[in-house]
Every structure is written in structure tokens, then in C-alpha cells.
Amino acid sequence: MESDFQHRLLALHYVYPKPLSRLNRILEKDPELQFFYRMPIYELAEALNIPSAQAGRIKSAYIHSLQIPFRQIYEKHSIFPISFKHSIYPSSLHDLIDPPVVLYAKGHIDLLAHPSKIAIIGSREASVYSELALSKIIPPLIDQNTVIVSGLAKGADAMAHSKTIKMGGRTIAVVGSGFLHPYPKENAVLQYIIEENHLLVSEYPPYMPPKKWNFPMRNRIISGLSKGIVVTEAKVKSGTLSTIEHALDHGKDIFAVPGNIDSALSEGPHKLIKEGAKPVWNGWQILEEYER
Structure with a gap:
């Protein structure tokens, strides 16, 4: 600085x-x-x-x-701003069409340089099925020192962060507002835990309130930081699948959890699987993709 x-x-x-x-x-x-x-x-x-x-x-x-x-x-306020020219700015973000000019970070910024990061995303309306899926997916990833990235939204994102923390892993939360405006309110405690013990990242100055167009922009950073993305539950038309579009544009690996054929929240993952995403139901299947 x-x-x-x-x-x-x-x-x-x-x-x-x-x-x-x-x-x-x-x-x-x-x-x-x-x-x-x-x-x-x-x-x-x-x-x-x-x-x-x-x-x-x-x-x-x-x-x-x-x-x-x-x-x-x-x-x-323990905020570390990382400009696009900074040595610790993630090089993978430069591959985006529209890289962030500044990343505002709170917590353990060394996690940005960690070589193994997997994003886990899903519906804000995620059911207990996502909880079950994450209990199978996250432990092997943590066992192999993988950092879990998500967006701190309610539902699947919060589940992924919480499960990772509970299991003793490390997590990065990419948020769609400035740090002075925790969003959503129900995740304020979770956000505090992450900024104190893990890593919280935003491309928005601290004063910026949450705006609906911030979150699609946030999604490209989640994708950009990660080498692969796991989708638990999602409707076909959802913000979750917009993250996947960013990931596909940059050659990221896509993993999807198969679900109940009667559930609308399974339609998104099933569509991804039909289009070539790898179906997974435990974390070892994801790790196998990177052992080849």
C-alpha cells in the first residue's frame, strides 16, 4: 500500500x-x-x-x-487491498475478460496462492440433500488440503463454508458487497468467522451495499479462483448456472451432484451432466480427476 x-x-x-x-x-x-x-x-x-x-x-x-x-x-479495519499489479493478486483472475481492479481481503491472504482450490455452489433454497452431499464431498477434499471456495449466499454456499469450518478445513468466501455491509444478514456471524480465521474477498470498496447485479459479477471471481466447481442443487434458470458459464469460458472442470428426478433443484445438475459435467457423489471422485 x-x-x-x-x-x-x-x-x-x-x-x-x-x-x-x-x-x-x-x-x-x-x-x-x-x-x-x-x-x-x-x-x-x-x-x-x-x-x-x-x-x-x-x-x-x-x-x-x-x-x-x-x-x-x-x-x-484489517482490510488488505490487493491491486491487479500486486504480486499476490491471483494470476488466474487475469484470464478473465474483466478482472477485478482491486481485491479487498480480510483474513489469511496466503490462501489466494494455495494451489488447490475447489468451488462449491448451489441454490439459495438448497435442501437437506445438499447437506448430505456435502458431508460426502467435503471431507476427502479437506483431507487432501483443498481450499473450499464459495459465495457466502444463504443455502448451499453457507452450507459449504460451514461444513468446511466444522471439519477443520479452510475456506474462501467471495462476497457481492463491501465489508461494511454483510450480506445476507443471516450469515453475518459466519462472515465474521471467515474473516477472522479464513479469507473473505470482495471486489467492492467497503462502503458498497449489496446490489443484485453485484452477484453475477461475484460469480466470475469464484470461478476464476478455482480449478473446478461442484454444483449440489440448482434450478435450470439460476445464478448458480451463471457461475458455470464463467467456468466453461475458462476451461474449468465442472462437477455436478445427481439428485432426485422429482426435484426442481436437481434439474440444474442433471442438465450439466447431460452437457458433459462429471457426476460426483463423494470428494474422492473429484480428487481422482487431478491425479491423472
Whole structure:
């Protein structure tokens, strides 16, 4: 956090928290953001592909945010901001079409560099069947030192984090809001446990409230961090399957838990299996894929 560039980047991200793809034209012209504050509004509007009025507001807010002592504030709240240029920024995220500009992290940031990470996702309406599936899938993964990644949503995500913690494993939660706005409220205690003992990650500045469009964006990070993704239960049209779309775009392994043919929550996994996902019902089947 010591560099001048880091401070300027945090100031810009504070007022314009967009993916790197939206800033590329700015950074091509001004890689260190040394002259951003002097950029003409018409040029800024063109580079960001936004109206001039919005560009003017962003520039004004940016100049003001340069005065904010981000280092002291984030240290006070145990937040570690990791820019896309930082040495511990996960290289796999650079493979995304729209990598995060900054990852805000709380907890054990060394987990980002862990070589074996598997995501487990599923419906917010997940049933006890997901609990049963996770009791078969997670223990072997933990036994082989695999980190479990999920999105801290209610339902299957919370089950995956909780089961991992209970079994003595390590987990990464990728959230769709800033750290000052835990979401959902019913997982606030779980979020606290993860940020204290595991790793909590967001691409949004701490003040950012949860917005519905944040969560599809969050899903690409879950996929980007993981070498494979397990789906427990999900409807065919769901946010869970949007994560799978990101994963397929980047060649990730997809695993799906077969379920009751009478359940709508089994339709998503069954569709994935039909399309080529590997059916699994215990964690050893997943590990076997990486022993070949």
C-alpha cells in the first residue's frame, strides 16, 4: 500500500468501482495514473465510454478522494487491498475478460496462492440433500488440503463454508458487497468467522451495499479462483448456472451432484451432466480427476 500508484488506484476505485476492462483505455495512456486528475473531461468520457456529465462527477470525486488516507483506514479495519499489479493478486483472475481492479481481503491472504482450490455452489433454497452431499464431498477434499471456495449466499454456499469450518478445513468466501455491509444478514456471524480465521474477498470498496447485479459479477471471481466447481442443487434458470458459464469460458472442470428426478433443484445438475459435467457423489471422485 506504500506506492503512490496504489493510492491513486484506490482513490479511483473508490469512486469508480468497475472491472479492469473498463479502465484499460485510461491505463494505456496513463499507466501510473499520474495525470488522471488533469485529463480533460471529454477525453475521460471517451475513454470510459460514459456521458461527459458523469465523467465530470467522477473526476471531481477522484480529486477529493485523493485526500482520503486509505492506508490508515483500511489497516484500522484489517482490510488488505490487493491491486491487479500486486504480486499476490491471483494470476488466474487475469484470464478473465474483466478482472477485478482491486481485491479487498480480510483474513489469511496466503490462501489466494494455495494451489488447490475447489468451488462449491448451489441454490439459495438448497435442501437437506445438499447437506448430505456435502458431508460426502467435503471431507476427502479437506483431507487432501483443498481450499473450499464459495459465495457466502444463504443455502448451499453457507452450507459449504460451514461444513468446511466444522471439519477443520479452510475456506474462501467471495462476497457481492463491501465489508461494511454483510450480506445476507443471516450469515453475518459466519462472515465474521471467515474473516477472522479464513479469507473473505470482495471486489467492492467497503462502503458498497449489496446490489443484485453485484452477484453475477461475484460469480466470475469464484470461478476464476478455482480449478473446478461442484454444483449440489440448482434450478435450470439460476445464478448458480451463471457461475458455470464463467467456468466453461475458462476451461474449468465442472462437477455436478445427481439428485432426485422429482426435484426442481436437481434439474440444474442433471442438465450439466447431460452437457458433459462429471457426476460426483463423494470428494474422492473429484480428487481422482487431478491425479491423472
